[in-house]
Amino acid sequence: MASPVPRIFVLTGAGISAESGLGTFRDRGGLWARFDPMRLATPEAFAADPDTVLDFYNWRRRNALAAEPNPAHRALARAQARAAEAGGHLFLCTQNVDDLHERGGAGAVVHMHGELLKARCTGCGHAFGRRDDILRAQPCPHCARTGTLRPDIVWFGEMPMHLEAIDAALTRADLFVSIGTSGSVYPAAGYAAQARTLGIRTCELNLEPSDNAGLFDETRYGPASEVVPAFFAGYGLG
The missing domain is CATH 3.40.50.1220 (TPP-binding domain)
Structure with missing residues (x-):
């Protein structure tokens, strides 16, 4: 020993x-083999189609919450x-x-x-815990702006x-x-x-x-x- x-x-x-x-990301059958990260995990993707990106991360958040250590x-x-x-x-x-x-x-x-169970405001930068879905209509609890919430995740780039x-x-x-x-x-x-x-x-x-x-x-x-x-x-x- x-x-x-x-x-x-x-x-x-x-x-x-x-x-x-x-799931893993780069193995055969992993997440990026099934989904295009450039359409789901970049700042540009979020700017172009925020609803699709939020839906993807809401799905991942629910999966993570259902998993056990x-x-x-x-x-x-x-x-x-x-x-x-x-x-x-x-x-x-x-x-x-x-x-x-x-x-x-x-x-x-x-x-x-970053963390799936956090959201961040692109307007004021405030980050906070979020277990439920993130929706564009939800206001930031710090600055009250809407349409600015994103997952507190590090995206490509x-x-x-x-x-x-x-x-x-x-x-x-x-x-x-x-x-x-x-x-x-x-x-x-x-x-x-x-x-x-x-x-x-x-x-x-x-x-x-x-x-x-x-x-x-x-x-x-x-x-x-x-x-x-x-x-x-x-x-x-x-």
Whole structure:
């Protein structure tokens, strides 16, 4: 059994939520194989046809709310809590826009691509929790304008969120763990290389090798609900 690592940076992607029934994006049959992201996930698409974009994200929000955390989400939550109890830290950064990490028991979660359960006003910038459908007729609760609400999601062509906090956490880490990511979406796909440059041990937990699998010191492949709990148990954080 390996010794517990006090400072762990975890990056999760769509693969960790796949066993909860939420589809991945770039795999065969994934979301972007069935829907055109340029018509549904860009600022230009929203400007051209806001109702279609809102309908798409309302559908995704309902799916996310119907999903349940799986053993991988719960294992990460346990590892985060036990690392803190041991005087260490587990920084949990996700590319996912669902709330399954939080419902699985995780504490602080950094959503670099935004959150489905939030809306944002394009007029005043106010962001707020939203579990129900977002409709164009709804007024912003802050500025009262209508026709300005959108999902608080990072679309193609937009800058991911919390990049400074993410970079700072990565520089302090002893171990970088990538879980369920494709290794093809930047800047997140660049974190493994950045970790190696910093001399940080890198591990990939995935259903199959990612596009950047060659950057990892350790790899474990299989369903997230199996490999994630086993991995953290090996560090005494199970």
